[in-house]
Amino acid sequence: MKRIFLVLLTLGQMSYGQNSIKSDSLPARHIEEIVVTASRMASSKHEVPVAVSKLSQKTIAETKAVAVYEIINKVPGVLMVNLGNEQHSMAIRQPMTTNAYYLFLEDGLPIRPMGVFNHNALLEINQFNLQSIEVVKGPVSSLYGPEAVGGAVNLLSLKPSAVPQLKLGTQFDQFGYRRFQTAGSAAIGKLGFHVAGLSSLQKNSWMNFSDYSKDNINGRLDYAITAKTRLIGTVFYGKYYSDMTGTVNEKDFYDRAYKSSTDFTYRKSDALRAKITLEKDWGEKKQSFFTLFTRDNKLGQNPSYAIKWVQGQTTAKGEINSNNFKSYGALLQHNQSISFLNSSFVIGSLLDYSPVDYNAYQIDLKANLNPDGQTVSSYEIIAERPDIKLSDYEAEIFNKAGFFQLTVKPTEKVVITAGGRYDAMSFDYENHIDGASGTKRFDQFTFKSGINYNFLSWAGYYGNYSQGFSPPGLTSVFRAKSGTGGTTGVPAEFYYNLKAAEFNNYEIGGWFRFFQKKLNIEYSLYYLEGKNELLSIKQPDNSTDYQSAGKTRHKGVEFALYYCPNDQLRIRVGGTTAQHTFIDFKVSDKPADPVKNLNGFEMPSAPKWTANSEINYYPVWLSDFRASVEWQMVSSWFQNQVNTVKYNGYNVFNARLGYKWKDFEWFVNAINLTNKLYAYNVTRGNAANAVPSYTAAAPRTFVFGMQYNLSLK
Template sequence: MQKHICLNPVLLAILAATSSVYAQDKATQLEEVVVSGSKEGTAIKKTPVAINKINKAVLEEKKPTFVGQVLNQTPGVYVTDLGNGQHMTSIRYPITTSAVYQYLEDGIPIRPVGLFNHNAMYEINLDGIESIEVIKGPASSLYGSNAAGGAVNFLTKAAGPKPEAMIGYQRSNQGYQKYDFGVSGSSEKQGLRITGFVSDRTGGWQTYNNADRAGVTARHDLALGERTTLKTIATYNRLFTQMPGSLNRADYDNRAGYSYQTFTWRKVEATRLSTALEGNWNEGGLTTLTAYYRNNTTNQLPSFLIFGTGAIPPGGTYQATAAGRTTDNSFESRGFDARHRQDFLQTRLRLIVGASLEETPMEANEKNLAITRNPFSGIYTGYTVGTTRRDYTVDVSSKALYSQLEYTPLRAVTLVAGGRYDKITYDYKNKLVPSATTGAASEERSYNQFSPKLGATWNPTNQVNLYTNVSRGFAPPEVSSQYGGSLAVPNLKPAVYDNLDLGVRFTSADKKYNSEIALYRLIGRDEQVSYTISPGLSEPRNAGKTLHQGIEFGFGYREKVWDARLNGTYAQHKFQEYRTSATLDYSGKDMQKAPKWLVNGEVGVKPTNNLRLSSEVQYLSSYYMDLANTVKYNGHTLLNLRASYKWQGAELWAGLFNATNKKYADDASSSYSGVGAYNPNAQDTFSPGAPRTFLVGIRYTLGAK
């Protein structure tokens, strides 16, 4: 019998009474306007979606050097810090690298369909972002493939009404430093803002993890008349980082800052350009025409593609040789999206219709490496380049039609129905002679999917908002899984996810308290999972059926001096049907890296108008590291302390992260199948988290806010 979530009734009552999204600044939850739920500004109380907004005040308060420092404050969201911007994400899904999320910049996916990267948020310049909106659950009816677990939309900063210039600097005791800059100016009809950063990391607690990054975002807004505007955004981000990789259990326990690597690296360059023409060209209508371009290269000799055996018991040695690979990937995208919104019945009825076209030619090349290793220290000492493993191109083409109907039959009730039809084509050409080691024969294949959505909101009072939502998400096999993985014959199926949401939002009459609770049930079919054959070696497979269900909650309070919030989720993620062979059946087991509890809480105090002090706690419960549910990571609790002081145009801030110097892992997994002898040093891997880190910063802004 399938087990369902069972929470103590008292706990449920407390959560229902005190749940909330993070505390808002100078705005209540139900007054919040979001754009990601319908691609146009809409009051959250009319949006039947589990959606949260991280506003400008929170971003300025936290000054994140890593996106997880703000996203983890959202109920049901957790982003691991794998170092130098690299990450994995959990939104209504286990902590994963799977293509179940959509990351967007002003509503445009930052990567095309089929070319998902779980690290893709390092291609966002946070200094150029005004706010972040997070949709939890499938959003494929508007945003297409991969928006299954959720979508994260980064909204760029527009120019302010008055001239402004900013410069800042921050540094940590772990060798990290960052320079920020920005300028902004406006006239009667146009505005321009340019914001960027340069950062590097040298030394620190890990023996091999230096990096440098840079990013710049330019946004230009132009009024072409009373009815027409033109918004143009250009973003460039660059990353070069060494890759320390993971450790076996013995080394994680005894020397967490150690690395076996001496030559692994990743280099990324990402350029995006978009221009959106928007006009109220007919009564009650709004038309938006958006053209965009992407150029991306990711070249790497990655630590996760070095295949060597772990340490054998104390006194033994490592294997003296290993295998590895380099990967070079690049793509260019050209896309166009046309959307029209029309209001009827004195705005009680709203229709949104749209179409999008996108073409993305990409190239991929992989080389095999023969690697040498010191058998006593475990350090990889050198390599020689061998044969070409993969050399192919794929022309990725996507076409979509979408529509959404919003109807308000009563003042307090809004009904929403929508759907999107996607056709995605992979035109694959293998430049090598096809074989089990060089890839499949050239082919063309297409995927077609319709993603519907139904939702409703009800506002029985000005303080209470209830909503429900039924939606479908989907994810076609990734290009890298289909043609670059270890599968000799590509036969992966698209994954489909069906979701049900029930939620309530509350804001007190005095606007000091706000709260939210959401229940969800997400069923995945043919979900693609990564099956670990041995440490560092895995392949994609379709699981027959999976279940994801949980409750997201929180509480927020803000007054002049004090503010507090408590956000979190309790969830279950299970395989309902998953047989990897005739003898291995994981049906009914928990999925790997699926903590049941994720909780983030913070208390802040402002003893003066210029000074704010805060303490934050992040809790992650234990989870199974293996498919057989026999090996566990015990979870962790981290304490972060922050202080900031503002005086005229200057601001000073400091942060103490992992203040108790807790030993923990950002990622823990095991290849143990549940059959045969268990060898933790050969089968378990850990990516250690950072120890106590102290950061200080200073920023000066010239010009009125």
């Protein structure tokens, strides 16, 4: 492989190859990927004993995604579930879930502090500021701490360009979506800067009551103090507001009557993140990084998913909540290579102090029933009840951690990795509902070890053992149990005894290259055991009871094939087959309930097969033209925990065309090309008469756009 010049930025979490864009434009050549997320330092993908995928800037630029899930779903073994208006859940070595089993990173730093997980965190991301995306599958708690169980998604930001650049773009669809975006970058002497912003607006879409707006801006300054010392500052600010459509009932779904049952639910976010990093090169392959960071988030909701309704009744209950936090933290990391056995190590520590406050109160609703009397046509607000508190607490979260990883290369073909991390997460709390106060603490040491054996120039494999853990989120701990508090006359009870979930992962994988590196195959097999998982039990009124005493098993095979027969074609085939099973999950003590435990049952929303494949065409007879067809497949899954009803899954095709002429680029994306009727998720309760809820997918959508790219070379 030819020389690749690497600049490690932001605590070693960002890597850029000066040749990367040019190399990626040659589809018939495979350039060995350099990744940073898997080891916190720049490493060859084939020298880290984990399943890691990298989405390049070229892939991001050609996808022209409205939402990040369109890009991330290209990673084999990953299903990022679209919940509408850039809201999402995730499935990486887990069922489709909103549980805190994924870590979302921005340039190597968690977007949110531990204990304040939000499955929608990536809706804050500026799609026009992405250099690349790296996805590590499986537990990486030994490097990144709690919540990095199913995997970690690291979004790497653009850095200042060596020459002045200006980008202006717009994209829109036939359903009222509009987005404007701009970016500028330059270097003046020792100072470089980059600014990127976007503004999105959705009005009068295919689903009624589904408007949203999003405004983001990112800024970055790089200052070279000396040739070996750099100062880097970044800032992000974003505002988001969305109608929360929620799900539709079965009849409306199959009639394609895309109507929301509410016209008052919403989600809004106001987010600020900033950091400043001092980088120091002490010598060849010896660097230190010190970062100070802050976060300031305000999240407010009147959530559609929190509406509690008993089938057949004409009244219901909802809630309004707000979740606000600030963070002040520091991260110190040192990377160094040593001559003994061609070794290298990473050592670091983290301190994160995050005060948080949360408030939720009840709203009384009227349920207007459909003629069948079993489903709801619409809800109306009767009264807001701030006097009925569902949750009301303040907490100060302290996350303290130290981590270490050693990599030894005793021979040219063998790489051995071992590392660990100790996390001491605690929070001082005051529960304003029951007057309780105190401290809860979750201490955990997580370990990983692995080996890479690249026994041939065209083949290699790896194996690893890794641990992961995830403490319960504060919103679960301080949620009043169903049937207590409020106007029930029963003192409010809370989930103070929830435990941290713990995971053990066993994994092997490998890679092959054939036909002068034109055909590349990657695979991984994993076996993930979980205990004390935070398990949710749906109640008849749609409320949730929590347990952290369950055991689960997750096992599967992930695979990817990349074939570039010539400079005109790129073929990608990727997917996973998996099983997600309850091993120990007690759901009821009631003698009348036919199912009292789910031992051996499949977990709901857990398709056994998912795949995403794509053919890209770059004709030599029409320079700067591109075309692609993408296939997304999700097999059937159980809608409920008791495994009585399945949804059949879906097959969907997307097509993308683009053409560049001088400094201009035009494109059109056809999403859901065949206008298939399908749902991203379908769920229902465990009762025999429970009705399903459909998260409807959009009909065929055409996204048009134009972009102006000016570079003063």
